[in-house]
Amino acid sequence: MKSLMIQGTSSGAGKTTLVAALCRIFSDKGYRVAPFKSQNMSNFGYITPDFEISRAQVIQAFGARCNITPDLNPILLKPVGNYSSVVYLNGKRFKKMHAKEYYEKFVNSEGMKLASKSLKTLQKDFDLVIMEGAGSPAEINLQKYDIANMKMAKKANANVLLVTDIDKGGSFASLAGTMALIEKKYQKLVKGFIFNKFRGDIDVLKPGFKKLKTITQVPVIGTIPLIPLNLPEEDSLNSNPKDIVWNKKNIQKIDNELNKLSKIVKSNIDINSIEKMLQ
Incomplete structure (x- = not known):
């Protein structure tokens, strides 16, 4: 049982697609793989x-070619406005909660x-759990309530890879700044x-x-090119996601895109280094 976590310097950095690609890559290598995101905020569910x-x-x-179960995403937050969300736990509607109540009394x-x-269940049933963080681990106003990033990585004993969107600019500063703002006890992860x-x-x-490694002591292990993808997007400020019908035709299209994505990621990331992290 091993765990790897993909975190980002921001929302939209590419965590979701990178986890999907790595799931396919390690599935192709013969690992029994499962994805995991402890807490996701999205209005686009799989029902x-x-x-x-x-x-x-x-x-x-x-x-990952694994079964779809609630353990993959045990907490789903569906925003309804006015700083409130409908909270789903283990795939079941729990209740509507204001952000203050959620953070201070529940999370x-x-x-x-x-x-x-859920994480323990996946770790027991699979060779490798590839975890996805949420937003950024450096939101210092929310760190004590953050169960989607470093706290969960520590609990899973997971190595963390930090991804940044260089197309937006400021990536070097984002990486160095993120490392400076996460708690020291987590930096080594x-x-x-x-x-x-x-x-x-x-x-x-x-x-x-080279300069970034000197500053942070962390190496760059890959640079992924900007590529067009025909995968359903998550809802965010920069996208207009559409509903999807989960029929065989659409699932086959997604599978084809995952194969294309995984080949590109595999050729642009040091997969051997990642595999050594897992040993």
């Missing part, structure tokens, strides 16, 4: 007669227990940086990689 979880973890499960008690139980959505000559970046 069955028995449960509802975020569709992001479902797409990652397709990548570090029942929330952490629930997420930890970060084993590598990944630059995502790059276009241009990678040789232009390499001097920056």
